[in-house]
Amino acid sequence: MSGRFATRPGSTAWLIRHEMRLAWRGVGGRRATLLLVVLAVLSVALHVGAWSLLRRSSADAWPPIVAYLVGGAAWLCITLMLAQAIAASVLALFDRGDLDLLLSSPLPTRNVFLARGLGIAANLPLLYLFFLAPLADVGPFVGRANLLAIYPALLAIALAVTALALALTLLLVRWLGARRARSVAQVLGSLVGAAMFLVFQIPNVAGPQFTRHLVGRLVGWARPGGALALDSPLWWPARALQGDMLPMLAIAALGAGAFWAVVGLAHRRFLDGTQESVTGSARRSLASPRAGTTRFRAGLWRTMLIKEWRLIARDPQVIMQTLMQVLYMMPAMLLIMRGTSQALALLVPMVVYVASTLASNIAWLTVAAEDAPELLGTAPVRRGRLRALKVLAALLPVWLLASPLIAWLAWRHPFEASIFVACLAGSTLSVGAAQVWYPRQGRRADLKKRMQGHGILGVLELTVVLGWAGLAYCLGAAPAWTPLALLAAALASGAIWLLGRARREDEA
Amino acid sequence: MTSPDSIPALEIDGLAKQFGGKPAVDRLDLRIPQGEFHALLGPNGAGKTTTLRMVAGLLKPDAGTARILGHDITREPIAAKRVLAFLPDDPLLYGKLRPLEYLEFVAGLWAIEPATAAPRAEELLRWLDLWNHTGELVEGFSRGMRQKLALAGALIHDPQVLILDEPLTGLDAGAARQVKDLLVERVARGHTVILTTHILEIAERLAQRISIIQGGRIIAQGSLDELRAHAASHGGPGATLEDVFLQLTATTA
Numbered sequence: 001m002s003g004r005f006a007t008r009p010g011s012t013a014w015l016i017r018h019e020m021r022l023a024w025r026g027v028g029g030r031r032a033t034l035l036l037v038v039l040a041v042l043s044v045a046l047h048v049g050a051w052s053l054l055r056r057s058s059a060d061a062w063p064p065i066v067a068y069l070v071g072g073a074a075w076l077c078i079t080l081m082l083a084q085a086i087a088a089s090v091l092a093l094f095d096r097g098d099l100d101l102l103l104s105s106p107l108p109t110r111n112v113f114l115a116r117g118l119g120i121a122a123n124l125p126l127l128y129l130f131f132l133a134p135l136a137d138v139g140p141f142v143g144r145a146n147l148l149a150i151y152p153a154l155l156a157i158a159l160a161v162t163a164l165a166l167a168l169t170l171l172l173v174r175w176l177g178a179r180r181a182r183s184v185a186q187v188l189g190s191l192v193g194a195a196m197f198l199v200f201q202i203p204n205v206a207g208p209q210f211t212r213h214l215v216g217r218l219v220g221w222a223r224p225g226g227a228l229a230l231d232s233p234l235w236w237p238a239r240a241l242q243g244d245m246l247p248m249l250a251i252a253a254l255g256a257g258a259f260w261a262v263v264g265l266a267h268r269r270f271l272d273g274t275q276e277s278v279t280g281s282a283r284r285s286l287a288s289p290r291a292g293t294t295r296f297r298a299g300l301w302r303t304m305l306i307k308e309w310r311l312i313a314r315d316p317q318v319i320m321q322t323l324m325q326v327l328y329m330m331p332a333m334l335l336i337m338r339g340t341s342q343a344l345a346l347l348v349p350m351v352v353y354v355a356s357t358l359a360s361n362i363a364w365l366t367v368a369a370e371d372a373p374e375l376l377g378t379a380p381v382r383r384g385r386l387r388a389l390k391v392l393a394a395l396l397p398v399w400l401l402a403s404p405l406i407a408w409l410a411w412r413h414p415f416e417a418s419i420f421v422a423c424l425a426g427s428t429l430s431v432g433a434a435q436v437w438y439p440r441q442g443r444r445a446d447l448k449k450r451m452q453g454h455g456i457l458g459v460l461e462l463t464v465v466l467g468w469a470g471l472a473y474c475l476g477a478a479p480a481w482t483p484l485a486l487l488a489a490a491l492a493s494g495a496i497w498l499l500g501r502a503r504r505e506d507e508a
Numbered sequence: 509m510t511s512p513d514s515i516p517a518l519e520i521d522g523l524a525k526q527f528g529g530k531p532a533v534d535r536l537d538l539r540i541p542q543g544e545f546h547a548l549l550g551p552n553g554a555g556k557t558t559t560l561r562m563v564a565g566l567l568k569p570d571a572g573t574a575r576i577l578g579h580d581i582t583r584e585p586i587a588a589k590r591v592l593a594f595l596p597d598d599p600l601l602y603g604k605l606r607p608l609e610y611l612e613f614v615a616g617l618w619a620i621e622p623a624t625a626a627p628r629a630e631e632l633l634r635w636l637d638l639w640n641h642t643g644e645l646v647e648g649f650s651r652g653m654r655q656k657l658a659l660a661g662a663l664i665h666d667p668q669v670l671i672l673d674e675p676l677t678g679l680d681a682g683a684a685r686q687v688k689d690l691l692v693e694r695v696a697r698g699h700t701v702i703l704t705t706h707i708l709e710i711a712e713r714l715a716q717r718i719s720i721i722q723g724g725r726i727i728a729q730g731s732l733d734e735l736r737a738h739a740a741s742h743g744g745p746g747a748t749l750e751d752v753f754l755q756l757t758a759t760t761a
Contacts, residue, residue, distance in 0.1 A: 296622035303616025314604035372600045377566045379617035380589035
């Protein structure tokens with residue numbers, strides 16, 4: 001290979017280039033050119049916007065409220081970056097298929113680990129750079145050259161965040177073993193992302209009195225010398241992005257130092273963790289006597305439900321998704337439950353919608369993403385019975401999750417409770433039936449992209465769910481529209497049934 | 509009246525299957541009596557796996573019938589599957605289940621009472637050297653361990669007809685020996701074992717009768733001696749199964 005940008009094969013730079021190529025391979029797919037054009041147009045628009053904003057704004061220090069907002073936004077970005085970095089660490093350290101090749105090559109493990117880490121760090125700030133780079137690019141032309149610091153500051157923050165994510169992931173491996181750590185890290189990554197959302201929901205959840213108390217405390221801490229004062233190191237990330245020299249140097253030193261330390265100290269744990277994830281851990285081999293005992297249960301329905309629930313409970317994707325949906329719903333639910341009957345009319349369809357999308361995903365996992373279809377195919381049980389049990393296994397946990405709300409509604413608002421139960425049952429049964437009516441085979445890992453190649457089906461499923469959620473709203477607040485919502489749900493269900501007919505005949 | 513023992517373990521009549529207009533199995537006939545160890549040999553793409561998948565009820569035949577102990581797999585699938593176990597060449601298992609949980613599930617599918625299934629599961633896992641791994645998830649198992657667990661699953665309901673597609677792939681020498689012993693022992697107890705294999709030595713040593721399949725049809729069938737005699741009549745006395753196989757598949761290609 002020749003060329004100006006050629007790197008020596010086997011060098012760290014060469015490995016980083018390999019990492020970057022893999023990270024970008026497949027982004028945009030066949031529509032890469034279109035995506036690039038859209039991004040370029042957006043970038044130009046953002047530059048024009050930045051020019052306009054900076055020309056009109058003063059170069060003087062920001063008012064405190066703006067400084068706090070920018071500081072808070074910086075921490076929000078850092079939190080989201082951490083969630084992204086944890087997910088990327090799990091993928092880079094344990095899931096990528098080329099580890100065997102790399103680790104069996106004569107390259108030092110440290111270099112492989114370093115390249116993996118730098119690959120993560122290089123990809124982390126890209127989204128934020130897309131939005132902040134216009135400020136840095138335009139800044140020097142409007143007397144704000146300090147904004148050029150956005151580039152090095154973001155890179156330093158990305159290095160520090162990557163170091164923290166790598167360390168967290170490897171610590172989890174040490175405590176839990178590679179496989180469990182992978183699951184926990186995935187959940188942790190999502191929880192970190194959701195944490196900020198929950199922080200912003202405190203006023204909604206806690207009520208006005210607590211909010212006033214909290215604001216009072218925060219104002220106290222924000223006074224000069226307090227923990228949240230503007231000169232506190234807490235706001236250094238935001239100040240580094242604005243080009244303040246001391247915070248900039250401190251963040252750069254922290255980022256580089258943390259990354260260097262993690263690479264130097266932890267690369268051996270990386271090797272151990274990788275070996276463990278490939279070969280199975282010694283710790284697991286010393287299985288506890290309890291783990292080795294399973295009480296056999298009688299009856300097909302019982303063994304089928306328990307098998308499906310075990311697989312669901314051990315699937316970090318489902319746990320993560322369920323947790324996220326419950327977490328994101330909680331503040332809104334608490335707010336609405338304290339509110340008026342109008343708010344209640346919104347709560348019921350909202351929960352119907354969320355519960356139905358969760359049911360649809362779990363039903364896809366139990367029915368379409370069956371791990372051992374050949375085993376079930378050779379079992380002396382009718383396929384329809386097996387599928388019905390699988391749908392039931394998917395719907396029961398969702399109904400169980402909804403039961404506290406049903407109980408509360410039945411106690412406080414019996415009419416809304418009956419609407420909720422009817423629409424929840426109708427919607428979840430419809431999405432469950434859709435899995436039986438339109439059989440398709442998939443892999444559990446593809447949960448997030450399960451609708452790829454099934455665009456019309458996705459629209460129809462969404463119409464079914466929205467139809468039932470709409471029906472729940474109409475029954476409570478706009479009865480005149482009830483037939484329309486019911487018709488939409490019925491038509492979409494019928495279309496799924498018709499679409500799947502050929503597949504079912506082929507299967508029979 | 510037909511006595512139960514005279515009903516063939518497997519009876520295939522005119523079985524056919526096409527993929528994209530190309531015949532994978534072409535009006536295949538085969539009859540395997542109860543208590544026989546039968547090997548199905550053939551080059552890659554001969555139609556062995558397609559035949560077995562139709563027999564197991566995993567593929568719908570375009571034409572013909574397959575009966576397991578007298579039960580038509582298309583018309584009476586439940587009765588046929590109750591007496592049958594099929595082990596594919598690369599069995600898919602549940603990565604997030606532990607071995608006993610997997611066997612509990614398989615026993616549930618075949619409606620085996622827990623009082624029967626639990627001790628049988630323990631016996632099988634101990635016998636296949638998997639008992640020390642009962643606390644682990646299957647996703648951490650090697651290919652050989654997975655193959656052994658799938659075999660335990662196939663045997664948990666003590667099937668009268670056991671069909672195995674390349675059962676020794678991925679097994680080490682010790683495990684392969686265990687599986688071979690187990691299959692021989694089942695035949696000695698009057699059960700029927702039907703397997704496909706690329707390892708001719710296994711068919712040569714274990715099988716009572718051998719069918720050679722090519723182009724979706726049986727081109728030769730018989731005991732090893734009968735096949736040798738067939739080969740000798742075509743110019744090769746004292747031939748091994750490999751010689752016979754190569755000669756037959758070359759002349760009919």
